[in-house]
Amino acid sequence: MNKVRVQHKAFCAAQEYQAVVDDGGANGAIVMFTGRVRADGASNPVTALELEHYPGMTEQVLERLVLEARARWQITEVRLIHRVGKIAVGEDIVLVLVSSAHRQQAFSAAEFLMDKLKTTATFWKKEHRLDGSSKWVEAKTSDDAAASRWD
Amino acid sequence: MNKVRVQHKAFCAAQEYQAVVDDGGANGAIVMFTGRVRADGASNPVTALELEHYPGMTEQVLERLVLEARARWQITEVRLIHRVGKIAVGEDIVLVLVSSAHRQQAFSAAEFLMDKLKTTATFWKKEHRLDGSSKWVEAKTSDDAAASRWD
Amino acid sequence: MIRVLFFASLRERLGCDALELACSPGMCVSDAIVELESRGPQWREVFAETQCLAAANQTMVPLSHPLNDGDELALFPPVTGG
């Protein structure tokens, strides 16, 4: 089953994990990734990120990525949740959860989904700092490199 | 912080995850892997695995693997829990939980720990089937191949 | 008409979420951008300074992609989610 969600409200990763676990033991391996708003330790630190997206297109991109992951690896359940709006430091932004009979399939699919999400899903991040300033985050070439591993 | 445990009693992956999450936002990425006893769907199905280990040596091997992961990647918290004794279908056998500032570091460290654990930690698995028969599991060459990626 | 959407820094700097553009025959995405640039110096400056990506009807397309009446064209900087 696929479960792709783009939502404003916070999600609970542990709860999502628990829902996938109840599979009667069909899957030998579960990989969960959470990406969170990181305290950057700057003197004028990041206090929150603001996530904008392209409603409609984003969901389509994510659904296609999940289909592509399913074509490449033997995976059972996929949950992909991405928050939008303002997200405070320490809160989760994104969750990728994959179950599979085999661990390498689960790991590869989860990494693929994150790498491709970062470079192809229509989300944009703005940093808000303690002094009230804000700035759009620039795309990283390291993310492009990570995504191109799968081509 | 490292937390390496070899134990008879069941653990709760969601609870371990929750403990790692409470870091004030220091880590942008958390990767959790759980390996579980899989229902193999055979006509005479696996009902449980029995895990034997070499007390003393196993813990040392796992601690060394965590140190090696720390030397190779920038990771913050590591939890590595492996059960021994009889484990029923659907129950967790092993947990690897890694937090890091960066997602690729967390993914690589978690995969490394699992690949190396499979081939160097002194655990042995026996399958118990519905008809009461049991059989020691043989080592897989695919696990050797996975582990040798890191050499 | 073509419905044009702007996102993120592009939306903010243009001070515009969306607008309608007349669709001329044989028009492609970069023609639409030239048209938008003609709206004034601020628009010209923003497009000159932004690495601009395009999606037509919610699919990524190159700037040479032809546009048709009724299309939804989205313009935005490189994505930074996850």
Next chain:
Amino acid sequence: MIRVLFFASLRERLGCDALELACSPGMCVSDAIVELESRGPQWREVFAETQCLAAANQTMVPLSHPLNDGDELALFPPVTGG
């Protein structure tokens, strides 16, 4: 003396968890295995049929590894955890 431990299928087939072996000068792991094989046809058969790995004092070692009085030697098949 050397303390010898057996694990998994090796332990089960030998019907033995652990035993003490006299340590002769210059003895290595494979000498210890030869000594164990001399205990009877069942022991010889099991060692012939098992891909046997060794740890001396809880560190993996090759079969050529020299043994000293007081060492802990563990013999076991390839590991299968995780």
